[in-house]
Amino acid sequence: MSTLHPTIDHAGHADHGGHGHAPSFFFTYIWSTDHKMIGKQFLITTLLMMMVGGGLALGVRWQLARPWERMPLFGDAVFASEGGQISPEAYTMLFTMHATVMIFLVIIPVLAGAFGNFLIPLMIGADDMAFPTLNALSYWFMWPAIAFFGASFFMHGGGPAAGWTGYPLLSLLREAAPGSRDAQTCWLLGLTFVGVSSMMGSVNYMTTIINMRAPGMTLFRMPLTIWSMFITAILQAFALPVLTAAGFMMVADRLLGTCFFVPAGIVVNNAPPTVGGGQTLLWQHLFWFYSHPAVYIMLLPAMGMVSDMLACMCRKPIFGYKPMVYSMAAIAGLGFIVWGHHMFLSGMNPALGMTFMVSTIMIALPSAIKTFNWIGTIWGGRIQFNTVMLNCTAFVSMFVIGGLSGIFMAAVPVDIYIHDTYFIVAHFHYVIFGATLFGVFGGIQFWFPKMFGRMMNETVGKVHFVLTFIGFNCTFYPMHMLGIAGMPRRYADPYHFPYLEHLLPMNQFMTTAAFLMGFAQFLLLGNFFLSIFFGPKCGRNPWHANGLEWSAPSPPGHGNFDIPPVVYHGPYEYGSPVSGEKDYLMQTEYVPLAQRVALEDH
């Protein structure tokens, strides 16, 4: 193999951005088909949406800490003549929209949309996505969704209030709740647009990863981030059509009276009885057939990113690369046959409950393997305790809690008790916030230099991390206890049940912590936006990392690589004996055959 060894010196003639004219502002920043710009658009949009979703969550927490008292801002504005005391349907709207915004406009798009877009071509050595226009469209389809979700707040009756799961008949019959009027239709349409956006992304990611890898980038030389994005894309491609179909069926039920999900003879609010012929359980099956895999869509990319960051920050190879890949594949595969565990108590066939329980419990296995491998990666490393590493460690340690609490609810008999209590709320916040979002915070800090050519501030980053981490644990850990104490979810006022009265002080503590955590996010925003302009400039590879993206300029120009990259080995050769004076070995660095034995050449 007499390949050239591309180094910076050869870069002179290979300036890829050889376009005759500079694109206009509009085509650079707004209607860009450049995957990096789209990734940044996704990232900034989702960061702003995160603040919206967080604000809604603080409304929920306020009501739980001070039920039926004045709620500042929201209550003052909307319920002035009631003295700022919100109405119960406003509470249901708050938690419904909190979940909707956080899941569909923050977590899913920030992982697949922002990081997927930005990283996939850079990490596999491609100059852009396979379908750049489709890619741009996938971002722009977010906006109708945001518009529909936003508009739903202003519908007569307030925003949708049937929970993010939108179970019929509450969500389906117009008369069932104030929020189930036009707001729910808006919500369903918004959901459809999010779905279409994700679908376009997922098709693109799969094609790009399969077809556009750089020479030498075999499947098992791909960074785990790419593997996770690949698996996520497959999950989305198979699961999403089901949700889209279900959404359309629901819209048809609402607007055309098709009754897919409506049994006969139901009277709500003295409206005429329903014609019927349908089954409400059908929605639950269809919804969870997507939304359970969606849980992994919300987790797998973060797992991949954290694996990459951990290896880099511990300056040693990832522990058990192939088991990591296989366990992600196993999670994805098993993820398709566990949706029924959301429905143990829905009155479906009990035998089905048993099957779903076994598959659900077994899905803990690949998660456990991954956790052990992360600890193996940290073990014996030279840990760089910077913001990236702290967030990644938080990811691992929070994922341990979130994963272990999942075992309780996977066990059906125990789930009988904790189903729809705060235990569930604790569990999924530990997974989605504790794991994914900390992974995302780490990822932002880690790849920010590649995105903008500047570093983010370390001090602010650490303060943000500490506040968020403490606020997060103080908010969500007590929820396990609330759940065990039997406090149901989605109660505007749990305290008029005598057995829950004593939990008020605990909820007030949690609310204080939640506000701390909420305000800490301004630090992230401040750090992010100020660093774009004021951060210290950095070189190509500030972290001394191995991935292909670090061989491109920071920020990479149009077409990404000034030297077409060629890959010689996997991305995790940190601290390798063959790398000489430095402790990293970039994927583009050629290692003579004799020395290559020391590397695990995937």
Place this chain on the structure above:
Amino acid sequence: MGRFWALFFIVTAVITFVVSWISPSMGWWFPTDGVAVFGMAQSTLGRKIDDLFYLILWIVSVTFVATNVALGYALWRGATIKPEEKVWFSHGSHSLEVIWTIVPSVILLFIALYQLDVWAAYRVRGFIKDSDGKPKQIVAVAEVTARQFEWRIRYPARGKTLKPIPQADDIYTVNELHVPTGDLVSITLRTDDVQHAFFVPELRVKQDAVPGKLIPVWFDTLVTKDYEMLCAELCGWGHYKMKAKLVAQSTEDFEAWKDKVSEEQFDDGYRKPAE
């Protein structure tokens, strides 16, 4: 600084563990009427659920401690590694992978299979058995209809059995379900409008009421007292208003109560005019 961060995560794990450990004594545990410290379930199946819960809690606690000890140690080592020391250059270990695949899978399979019985007893008729192994007799006491936002309950008249359609002599109550203590009773759960869920925390009983379905739910009560009964599935703005009570009383009291309600319900309001 590295040591500080390692300690930071170790301390977090320790606090987490300690908080969990002291929760029962702080009253942040299973609901109780103030007698039991740990708030034991008040039904036979509930006790089994509790046993399972504590079994899983033990397994999970051990795993939690082991994982965090490993993580904490790794972090501490990573923080204190000397500049001249080399990192542990390893791509993984096949035997380790095999061990930590097989051991958890055995434990997980055990958890999964161990509890099938309880689930079957809870949901499949004939799997709930007496001490002598015969299927237990289930007594249908009432039809519980959830609606926005209350529970409407229909009992058969004294000496009659519950019929699927209302009878002229049925007894009706609202937000108050009476059952005889000790008997394995079943209710027929249905809903008038949207989905609800029948939840009695102290009995560890929960079941969704699904539109268009009649779902039997069975349970027994070990103690004669009032239990809280509530809705556990979002059913609209008044979800939290569905506050009801389940009254377990001796069979004699239960029958006497039925007589009393029946008499009130068929009251014709006639009072002897005062002289």
Place this chain on the structure above:
Amino acid sequence: MMFRVICPNSTSRTTRLSFQGVIVCGWALLSLGCGAGPQAEFKYREATDDLISDAERSVKSTLKDSFGTPNELVAWERFPINYGGIKGAVASAAGDKAVIVTLEGESEKIRNKTPILWLTGSVAGDKTPLVTVAGFNAETKQLTLAGVSELPNAGDRFVVGFGEDLQLGRHVYMKNCMHCHGVSGDGDGPTGQFLNPRPRDYRNGQFKFTATKSGEKATRDDLHRIVKYGIPGTYMPSFLLLGERETKVVVEYVRWLAIRGEFEKRLVAELSSDYSETSIADSVRKAEAAYAEKKKNKEEAEKPLSANKVAKAAASEFAKYSKEDLPAAIEETANLLTDAWTRAEEPDTVIVPSIHRVDDTAESRERGRLLYMSDKTKCYTCHGMTGRGDGAATEDFWPKPGTTEKFANRGLHDEWGNQLKPRNLTLGQYRGGRRPIDLFRRMYAGIKGTPMPAFGGTALKDNEIWDLVNFVMSLPYSSRQPSPAAGGNMAKLDEKPAH
């Protein structure tokens, strides 16, 4: 090999700006959120706002003085409301700041610092300073007073903690009832507008399901029952577990709101024919029309006063009225309400059948059926031939009460202007309660505020009402029609209905 921590230097500028930004954001949010918030307030009727400004001001200030605001309730003692507090009388003096008392209520509950209201004696009246409880010994009945200048005499009566029940009632109401029934009890809370039927507007002083005779108010027991058991088939849920005291005080609060509302309604009705913007505009329009008519006929006519002048005249007339007649009008309205609500609690007002329920036999039901179909009752015109609530009257356009103008929708309406369906009697769902006596009372006194008429005493004798009750109560179980109460198509009809 030397390795440095990969922790690039950062400019202090970003740090400083970030922290400053967070402080500014946090401060801005805090100052927005923690400022003085809005206060809950009683809404006034549209008719009140329609009064000319002097009259409007006068009515509103009267209401405010007599009833207060949701946060500062005023107890108008003349109304038959249990405002709460422990009544007692002084038995003897015991030291210079303590008295031995006799109490009417539970004596353990007196808390320190509770204000004491003197009803009689030299210490009574507005001039004496606020006296509060400084201590109470439940065994010796010794009440130590604080802020007292002269000791009351033996026999002086007092109330400790006057108004506590009303305040607790307000608290319970704002937590459990306000979202639908509204702060002022107008049935227009934030959730109320989405409900069918609409939540009750108390401000007419009228409740549908009462045990009292036609034209009478509701009793405390009636409201208590409704709060406890709810109204099946509506969004009024059962508050069975609210607690006995909470239920009691919330009923008092609702009665108080009803009185407040009706007081406003009647007072404004008194004024609005002369002193409302609408009536003035009407009279101006009429005068102008008459003038135009006369002009057209070339008759001699005086040019009518301009709207401005009429308004001025009305204002000066009102100034006179408010001095001379308004106090009397207020007094009269208050008396009327006091009498009506006091009368509701008297035993004679409650409907008690003169005979036991007629035995529920086939013959009785048949007699009931014939009555149902007869022209004497005309039940079928609304409730329909089969009792499904689909009688011919539901297809007609009906005039608005007191006017000739018709409602926009077909079908019956209640006095609150809401469209109303006659009850489907085959459902076995009875909003006012399912006891025979409940049905008896519905037929005897009608359903107040609705087209359901009163048959009792005049049109039907008690035994006839019982026949009708027997017939109606058999409808859900009649073998002639399948019962939707069985859950429509859900239940397997493997059992033959009992009758």
